[in-house]
Amino acid sequence: MVRLFPVSSRLVANADADATREAQLVRKALDGDGAAFATLVEPHLGLLYRIAGRAAGSAVIAEDAVQEALEIVHRRLGRYEPGTSFKAFVAAIAVKRARTLLRSELRRSRRESATPDDARPATPAELFAAEETASRIRAALGTLPEKRQRVVLLRLDAGLGYAEIAAAVGTTEGSARVLVHHALRDLSEKLEDLVERAPARSSGEPERTKP
Amino acid sequence: MTDPNDHGDPERALASLFERTARPLSEEDRARLERRARDVGRFPRRALPKPGMIWAPALAAAAAIAYLAVPVRHAMPVTDAPSTAVIAPAPSETTAPRASAEVAPAPADDTSDSDDPAVAVLSGEPSDTDPFDLGPLMTGMGAEPRHHGDGAHGRALPERQVERSKP
Numbered sequence: 527m528v529r530l531f532p533v534s535s536r537l538v539a540n541a542d543a544d545a546t547r548e549a550q551l552v553r554k555a556l557d558g559d560g561a562a563f564a565t566l567v568e569p570h571l572g573l574l575y576r577i578a579g580r581a582a583g584s585a586v587i588a589e590d591a592v593q594e595a596l597e598i599v600h601r602r603l604g605r606y607e608p609g610t611s612f613k614a615f616v617a618a619i620a621v622k623r624a625r626t627l628l629r630s631e632l633r634r635s636r637r638e639s640a641t642p643d644d645a646r647p648a649t650p651a652e653l654f655a656a657e658e659t660a661s662r663i664r665a666a667l668g669t670l671p672e673k674r675q676r677v678v679l680l681r682l683d684a685g686l687g688y689a690e691i692a693a694a695v696g697t698t699e700g701s702a703r704v705l706v707h708h709a710l711r712d713l714s715e716k717l718e719d720l721v722e723r724a725p726a727r728s729s730g731e732p733e734r735t736k737p
Numbered sequence: 738m739t740d741p742n743d744h745g746d747p748e749r750a751l752a753s754l755f756e757r758t759a760r761p762l763s764e765e766d767r768a769r770l771e772r773r774a775r776d777v778g779r780f781p782r783r784a785l786p787k788p789g790m791i792w793a794p795a796l797a798a799a800a801a802i803a804y805l806a807v808p809v810r811h812a813m814p815v816t817d818a819p820s821t822a823v824i825a826p827a828p829s830e831t832t833a834p835r836a837s838a839e840v841a842p843a844p845a846d847d848t849s850d851s852d853d854p855a856v857a858v859l860s861g862e863p864s865d866t867d868p869f870d871l872g873p874l875m876t877g878m879g880a881e882p883r884h885h886g887d888g889a890h891g892r893a894l895p896e897r898q899v900e901r902s903k904p
Contacts, residue, residue, distance in 0.1 A: 572762045
């Protein structure tokens, strides 16, 4: 008990320092400092790309989507409240954009049969299976109501905690928990066969952000 | 009852599934996106319109259309009968004839009077103005006097009602 206090205070201090640095970068970016904006969004590029890649069928579309998301983040930067999670702010924009991508991707896959992405390096069976799984996840996501789609992406791809999800979708933490619960239940029902085969996350994997 | 806080294995299994199928960001792509972010950051920021700036003009436009769509509201004031007769809305646009100061009365002529059942009823003259045969009721002159024991429309009342109605 005695040791916990210094650790938690250090964490709080680090969080405060991050928030202060983030606030400074936001201020500079608002003044037109491109380098500050790049520094601000750099830690979240992977998240943006992962969400876009989940919703889009191809790497090219995913990259275009990330670029568009960056422009939207830049335009809306004035609405960001310093002190709140910038990751949640960015992720909220990314998942809104993902909705449009999912819809167009569903239309495209209806027109033409799903083919493996040419942009990825071709290693036969496993890669094909992974692409097929990704395509099924995309299709299942596309059938979920908008809010549920968003919380699934925020939880499983962005790895946000409930408080951050609540901030991103504009609801309370309790509602976010319920929303995530229903969304995951729906999705696991739709992907029942895949979920049963999927190995549960091992203890060695990084722990999801706890609210 | 399921606990919304306990997603248990479905979340773990889905997370694992999502992990396996996530599209990784290569170093090359990351570098390109960073350059792009730097460029985007240098653009002059375009201010997004506030929500009120979108719906307020839309609301005003809708109100203007609604106002102009009703012809009576923006009709010219009446100056004389012939001019207002021109302005008056077409008969098909009006749902019911209304006595209004803006609508000029139709010029009186014999044929219209004789055809109009309302005129016939008000004057109380002929009783054969179907289907508005109210002449006898208005003037008190019926074809046959109502007898004691007759109900509405000439139907015979039951005995009990006849007894009740006797003074």
